Amino acid sequence: MDEALVKQLKQRVEAELRQREMDFVSYYLDELLKIEAKRHKELAALQNDLKNLISRVQNRLKNLKSSKTG
DSSP states (O other), X not given: OOHHHXXXXXXXXXXXXXXXXXXXXXXXXXXXXHHHHTOOSSHHHHHHHHHHHHHHHHHHHHHHHHTOOO
């Protein structure tokens, strides 16, 4: 393979990974900001919202791991 082509492909992959990471971080930042904006009156309500978010993240991670292609 041509070195220039390999370099170009590598740059494209790195840019795609950066974009996906930015999307991921932005999404979960928004989710955390929504939880913060609720201004919970009790600690239990905050803990419940955080547990729900943790559960969603764990489920997403589980789905990503199970859908790996070889």
